[in-house]
Amino acid sequence: MSGHTVERMLRWYPAGWRDRYGDELVALMEDDLGGAPPSARYRWSIATAGLRERALASGLLGRSAGADERMRTGVQLVLAGWAACIFAGAVFAKIAEHFAPALAAPHRAIPQDAFDAVQGAAALAAACTLLAIAVALRALVGFVRAGGWSTLRRPVLQAGAPSILVVVALARLAPWAHSLSNAARNGGDPAYGAAFVAWALLVAGALALWARAGAVAFRGLRPTGRTLGAIGALATIVAVAILAVTAAVALWWAQIALHAPWFLHGTPAGSAGSPWDPTLAGAACVMLLALGVAQHGVSRIVGARRELASHRD
Amino acid sequence: MRAPSARRSNDPPLLILTSLADGPKHGHALAKDIEAFAGVALGPGTLYGAITRLEERGLIEPVPSDDRRRPYRITPAGAEALASAVAEMHRLAAEGAARLGLSLGTIA
Numbered sequence: 001m002s003g004h005t006v007e008r009m010l011r012w013y014p015a016g017w018r019d020r021y022g023d024e025l026v027a028l029m030e031d032d033l034g035g036a037p038p039s040a041r042y043r044w045s046i047a048t049a050g051l052r053e054r055a056l057a058s059g060l061l062g063r064s065a066g067a068d069e070r071m072r073t074g075v076q077l078v079l080a081g082w083a084a085c086i087f088a089g090a091v092f093a094k095i096a097e098h099f100a101p102a103l104a105a106p107h108r109a110i111p112q113d114a115f116d117a118v119q120g121a122a123a124l125a126a127a128c129t130l131l132a133i134a135v136a137l138r139a140l141v142g143f144v145r146a147g148g149w150s151t152l153r154r155p156v157l158q159a160g161a162p163s164i165l166v167v168v169a170l171a172r173l174a175p176w177a178h179s180l181s182n183a184a185r186n187g188g189d190p191a192y193g194a195a196f197v198a199w200a201l202l203v204a205g206a207l208a209l210w211a212r213a214g215a216v217a218f219r220g221l222r223p224t225g226r227t228l229g230a231i232g233a234l235a236t237i238v239a240v241a242i243l244a245v246t247a248a249v250a251l252w253w254a255q256i257a258l259h260a261p262w263f264l265h266g267t268p269a270g271s272a273g274s275p276w277d278p279t280l281a282g283a284a285c286v287m288l289l290a291l292g293v294a295q296h297g298v299s300r301i302v303g304a305r306r307e308l309a310s311h312r313d
Numbered sequence: 314m315r316a317p318s319a320r321r322s323n324d325p326p327l328l329i330l331t332s333l334a335d336g337p338k339h340g341h342a343l344a345k346d347i348e349a350f351a352g353v354a355l356g357p358g359t360l361y362g363a364i365t366r367l368e369e370r371g372l373i374e375p376v377p378s379d380d381r382r383r384p385y386r387i388t389p390a391g392a393e394a395l396a397s398a399v400a401e402m403h404r405l406a407a408e409g410a411a412r413l414g415l416s417l418g419t420i421a
Contacts, residue, residue, distance in 0.1 A: 021361055024340055027381040028357055031341035042356065049358025053365070064369060 009043065012050025014057040059300060067311075068225075071232050071304035075132075076215045077297025078235040078242075082125060083211035084290035085242045087204045089122055091283040092249055095264070098182065099256065102263035111255040117248035125241035132234040139223040148220045155216045159209035166206050169199050183266060225308065232301040239294040246287045253280060323353045325363035330372065330387060330395040337376045337384040340364070367391065 006026050010018055013025075025046075029038070038046075052061070059065035059073035096115060100108055144152070173195060177185055180192060223231070256263055257275030264277040332338060332346045340360060348354050355363075364385065367373040372391030376384040387395070410417045 017365070021365065023381045024383050025357065025361055028340035028344070028361070031382070032344070032357065045356030045358035047358070049356075049362045052358075052362060064366075 005038065009038070009046045010050075012047045012054075014050075014054045016057060017050075017053045059304075063303075063307075067304040067307040068228060070300045071228055071308075072218060074297040074300030074304065075231055075235045076218060077300065078239050078294045079129075079214055079218075080211050081242055081290040081292075081294030081297060082129065082238050083207045084286055084293070085125075085245060086122075087200075087207055088283040088286035088290065089118065089245060089249075090203065091200070091279060091286075092118065092252075095277065095280050095283070096252065099260075099263055102260040102269060103256075104259070107255070107259040111252050111259075114248045114252035114255065118245050118252070121241040121244035121248065125238045125245075128234045128237045128241070132231045132238075135227055135230050135234070136218070136221060136223060139221040139227060140217060143217070143220050143222070148217075151220055152213070152217055155209070155213035159206060159213045162202055162206040162209060166199070166202050169202060173199055229305065229308075232305060236298050236301055239298045242287075242291050242294045246284075246291050249284060249287060253284070323351065325355055325359050326367050326372070327395070327398055328353060328355070329360075329363055329367060329385075330391055330398075333373060333385060333387040334392070334395060337386040339380075339382040339384045341382065343385070 006029060009029070010022055010025065013022070033042070055061040056064040059070035060077075063070070065073070099115070100112060103111060176192060176195070180189055184192065253275075260269070261275045262269060262271045262273035264275065264280065265273050267273055328347045328351055329343060332343050332350070338346060340357075343364075344355055344357075344360055364373065368375070368385075370390075371388055372394055373385045374388050376386050378384060407417060
């Protein structure tokens with residue numbers, strides 16, 4: 001077993017764990033294997049245990065990490081869930097564009113309420129995110145002044161570059177969209193369709209990179225317990241909003257499937273149509289994933305809050 | 314981490330506490346001993362994951378050593394946790410034996 005192999009296997013573990021147990025684990029591997037290369041099963045044991053230690057150290061699982069660390073991880077999970085939900089929500093908004101005329105008047109109220117609920121919940125979540133940034137601003141300024149910009153520069157630049165591309169591409173895409181008919185915009189013009197998908201992927205990438213930059217910044221902050229508690233509470237509201245968005249999208253889809261399935265395929269009103277739409281199904285899957293991630297984040301926040309409260313009592 | 318479980322006799326923390334009950338051992342010696350008395354081959358990741366959790370809970374502690382093969386010993390809290398798990402297993406075994414009409418001494 002070469003030193004390089006050992007080094008690679010140890011990299012599954014977090015740095016703190018390697019500092020404490022790394023030498024012992026290497027000695028165990030030497031005793032177990034002699035000079036022989038490790039089997040796939042042996043590597044698997046190290047890899048899964050290393051990832052588990054990483055999850056425990058970051059507060060993603062268990063209670064090994066402190067309550068503050070678990071609260072931070074919970075907030076970061078909600079932020080990641082919200083970024084995914086924004087993307088899926090934008091896809092939904094594009095699909096749902098001009099849906100009302102496709103429905104007979106008596107069937108319009110519920111899907112319209114569901115659509116309004118999606119917008120209201122998204123606005124609430126966006127407001128909470130901005131409020132959380134405002135609450136964290138003082139700690140962020142302190143972090144940057146203490147030399148944190150060197151940590152932040154790379155993720156911020158990586159997120160900024162595709163964001164500029166998104167704006168530039170939108171400036172080209174918007175006049176093109178306005179020059180097309182509804183039918184051409186909704187799949188009739190393959191060139192426009194391909195350009196829109198490329199732009200949407202760029203938006204998704206930019207969102208993911210901003211979420212990552214936010215997570216890096218948040219990990220570097222040293223907010224007071226009160227500030228962290230406030231951010232945790234706002235993150236919990238964001239997670240509830242993601243739940244509301246997902247439920248409202250499901251209700252909207254069910255209503256359209258029931259009363260105007262043709263709308264999902266752009267075929268004439270009253271024609272036969274399947275309620276199944278792969279793009280909408282993809283968006284719904286991303287929303288469900290976002291919801292799962294955010295709810296796990298909330299469970300970490302709630303557990304950490306309980307522990308912090310019990311320490312205060 | 315859950316307490317060493319008396320309901321799962323192949324529970325790694327319980328196996329490690331049992332192995333350390335008769336004296337300190339390092340990782341490789343622990344794995345060999347556990348395989349010998351319980352027939353359970355703990356992978357390196359499982360073994361060190363359990364050692365990490367047991368040390369966090371103060372149930373085992375490292376013995377000062379210059380060797381990379383650092384031995385561990387059971388702490389008083391670890392001995393108490395092991396005794397409690399053994400007592401629970403004994404109660405469970407006695408109940409099972411009684412319901413089967415067997416004497417614990419006759420079960421191999």
